[in-house]
Amino acid sequence: MYQYDQYDHLIIRERIEQYRDQVQRRLNDELTEAEFLPLRLQNGLYMQRHAYMLRIAVPYGLLSSKQMRMFAHIARKYDRGYGHFTTRQNIQFNWIKLEETPEILSDLASVEMHAIQTSGNCIRNVTSDEFAGVAADEIIDPRPYAEVLRQWSTFHPEFIALPRKFKVAINGAVEDRAAIAVHDIGLTVVHNEAGEIGFKVMVGGGMGRTPILGSVIREFLPREHLLTYIEAIMRVYNLHGRRDNKYKARIKILLKALGVEEFTRQVEVEWEDLKGTEQTLTLEEMERIIAYFQPHAYKSLPAIDPAAAHADNKAFGNWLKRNVKAHKVPGYAAVVLSLKKTGVPPGDATAEQMDFMADLADRYSFSELRVTHEQNIVLADVEQSQLFDLWQEIKAHGLATPNIGLLTDIICCPGGDFCSLANAKSIPIAQAIAERFDRIDFLHDIGDFELNISGCINACGHHHVGNIGVLGVDKDGSEWYQVSIGGAQGNNSAIGKIIGPSFSAQQMPEVIDRLLQVYVRERTPEERFVDTAQRLGIAPFKEYVYATPIETAGRLVGEDEYA
């Protein structure tokens, strides 16, 4: 993985001094809260319901064991012993004191990490495929280009006060695991007919109030032009994106207003005299960065069937089926450690679990880990012959729930328990649903499933692209939940359709149950839930869900259990 050189270290060090001074001036009242707000946001510090929340960047989701141990240290020293992995492959801590944030940043800098631009109206942490570099279906490793973008976008002087936040995702595999279609810029690393490397450039995807999938504005951008072309996109957006209404300020609205053709034309005109300038990537620089992402020193191993020696162990078999993914090197596999154990808020990990995962990385996986946008952790390079030992170890630490890609592998934002933007709680809904369907055979029968829950329209829980999406809404001061079906992420991204009037929290598990009943009744043998939902449309689901009243008195896990 990438390692800081003297320049990275210098910039981060100077950043911490700048930020330390800003905090001091805020505490001395030399800065008003209104003036401090964008400064702290560009450092990932939010004011939440109970305390400050600090979001730390995990560039493109890649972590060393040392960095994971630092998270455990921060959780213990500055927080309440746990952290929350996010849908943007970052981690956030929810119980932070403002006065301590400069120290946290110093601790992070010691392991080459920071919180720069994890929030605010600027270019955010670039996200990517959690299986980058190891996926069997990978064409080109996207991480070097993500790192190039990280450096270029860090403190870009011209794009620090954009109309709104700006998210870039990059994928280099056949299957899109980075959800590029719902990003402001979605890049796919591709080869052209001549075999040269470049990018397919998609712009204007996003969720929030106006969910929309990105449009391709360029089929092939030679890779050396990556930065100048993105600069052109950014300048068009910075100058022409709406600033009068924050809900209409994302680039997707500009692109829609201009039309793809006109938007593309403006970008190309803007790019004309940028093309070929000094910011153009050199082959040396690309090769230098690529050198940091070379394959590990893999052993020469035979590919084996890891289930063969344990054919009678159904639990291990279930785990292999759901949590272990194909690796491009024979004899190796990628393992997903589930942070979706029933009873734990999705994406949360304790300090003990973080230390434990770091140890696992050291012993099983070249000391590296990845954070997934589904809020799980990946050990990307495990020898197949060690899978059974690994599984036995992680079971004892609550990380072996065999539910990756299943109904209970819920994407969920922190919601009203923590977030001051939320209209409704999301974690207790995820909890109640997970409890209701906590039967592994049933989950495996239902099969591939994406249940995504957001506590408000900002859609941090990606509800628009959930096969079932749940959105918390505020109606006359109480919390309700709107349900959509048929959304999907990946190569066949789709925005879900709302099935009808919203539900109370207590009704939600039953609503999900009824939707599943319709699926089980209507599915063909090959169909996943999303296929059935997209084939039939919402009508049969709607009819059945609303046919009879739903009990509202069910038990729901309360806020206090997580506070």
Add this chain to the structure above:
Amino acid sequence: MPKQIIKGREIVANDWTLLRAPEAAEGSTAEDAATAAEALTVPAGRVIVPLATWLAQRDALASRAAAGEIGVWIAPHEDPAALREDLPRLALVAVDFPKFTDGRGYSHAWNLRSRLGWTGELRAIGDVLRDQLFSMQRVGFDAYDTRPDRSIEDALKGLTVFSETYQASVDQRVPLFRRHARPTPAAGA
């Protein structure tokens, strides 16, 4: 004490008057504001006038401009390319930041320096604060009319926050990766 600004990295006396149209009434449009600006009376001395004032009165102001008394300021929604032909006649160009969170002025500065060839004084006006000065300097500003309720000595510190930067901009046309031989993993390990 006379009003001061930062020029380069020095605190100097401000010998320019900034001319703004009176605060627009509620419900008035950008066109109303432009009309008001067109009709403004330009006082004596060295004056920075709104773009609309300049465009409407450019002939009347020609001799004063020739004497180096006229500068023009640009609002976020305006396009500095409107000055393309006139730049050689101006003594100063300013870019307004009505709110520091509106970042259009950074791109205006970049365009003025990189595309319109403006080499004279480029001044940031409006909600100009210490924590934005470093970026302003990078995109080509060289003068800062900082907010009068804040210490200008403190603001000066904002210009020296970072000693290295990753990307190219107006102040440094060569990005870090072309300026320095950066280590490869083998050499760096």
